[in-house]
Amino acid sequence: IMQLTNMLVVSNAMPVKTVQEFIDYCRANPGKIAYASSGNGTSVHMSAELFKAMTKCDMQHVPYRGSAIAFPDIISNKVQLIFDNLPSALEQSRGGSVRALGVTSPTRWPGVPDVPAIAETVPGFESVGFYGISAPKGTPPEIVDALNKAVGEALKDPKLVARLAEVGGIPKPMTPAEFGRLVADETEKWRKVVEFAG
Template sequence: MISKRCFLKSVAVAVAGLALPVFRPAASALASAAYPSHPVRWVVPYTAGGATDVLSRLICQRLSDRLGESFVVENKPGAGSNIGTQAVIAAPPDGYTLLLTSTANAINASFDPSLPFDFAKGIAPVAGVARIPLVLVVNNDLPAKNVAEFIAYAKANPGKLSIASSGIGTSLHLSGELFKALAGVQFTHVPYRGSAPGLTDVMSGQIQGMFDNVTSSFELVRAGKLRALGVTTRERSNILPDVPPIADTLAGYETSSFYGVGAPHETPREIVDLLNKEINAALVDPAIRQRIDELGAIPITGNASEFGAMLATETERWRKVVELSGVRKE
């Protein structure tokens, strides 16, 4: 027979066991409450240097200061941003691996049919960071002084214009392809390994023009080494205020480069919302805002859902440009 003491002990254990699920917090809630408890990787899928690094390090320093753990920039370049993107998609969805998302992600969704991942399903949108206009720059010896004259010159000299880009399938390349389609002109596309060598050849006259981010070309324009004909956004750039939008001449034309933050799919909502709140706060910090303005960038604020909607819109926009250009990765 079971003694009274043993019986009561058995009942107490059973009741405690039944009660545990009621009071045990969900694992994700526990993780979110302690977040961050160790350093966070911020993957930049490009080489070090340039606007991507500047923007990332500005935000990471702010997050480190505010949240008490290091947010460490990790450059992981290759395959048009796809290597870094895939690494983040494959990471645990715990908030400790983040991705600097960009225009490349929106373009590659339709440009590269061989992608081993689905960006829209693999990455949870966290927050926007900034949008950067592009600018059409030309060699100073080219007779065209504005967009209308550039179009007229291209039509009068078919096959004589060469336009550089930072690589096939980039926003710089496809901005040129969209221009060709809407203006009804032809020019030869010359891809380079990055923006700098392309700009060098435009200045020397080996190449006649280039669509480039204002961040990397505005100083050359200000120094008189290149002539700027038009910016690709509908609004003028704050660092090139005298350069009109291309859309003023070419109706319907609009492109830009954008950057934001993503995390692996199924990252806890509490972590996403915390990061979104802190990133938005960083973007209105006067010191950070001044640095963003100096880059010619425009902050992108809003909640995670709004950034997700923007990603969807940009992906569709670039899908149409890819279709219009007829250019796809082989």
């Protein structure tokens, strides 16, 4: 139905303004950088672990019970960064509390075109959440197709598109086969990241 991105934001005390500067700083200070997450296994946590795996940055994970609880520690530089969900990260960065470095989508996100995609610096980096609708196994194909068509039509509604944008999402209609491939591909990708993270 839709895709969501996360945003890498850092403490204003960090001496970095770009993703490349951040990578260079991490590599020059191994083990001294801590990143917050909204809990173990969340998209916020997994985005950071994917970044670690792809950049060879040595960062320590500090899980919180939600990103709202983490932001005071990021602002005070007790932890240096978070790959938070776009709406809350954007609110904090636009308010000047933290500095936005990049979005986790493969290209710049429509709602924040001034923030680069991390993939512009780290080719192939992508950590995008998605929402879809599933039906029980064995559901007749004509019912699946009718549901898919109805959802596809709903995603053309400008009011719905605007509402999705308010929560940081963009419509992503797919066929049932495309959605099935996405789920399979994402499951394999994140299995490898979980193994890397231990």
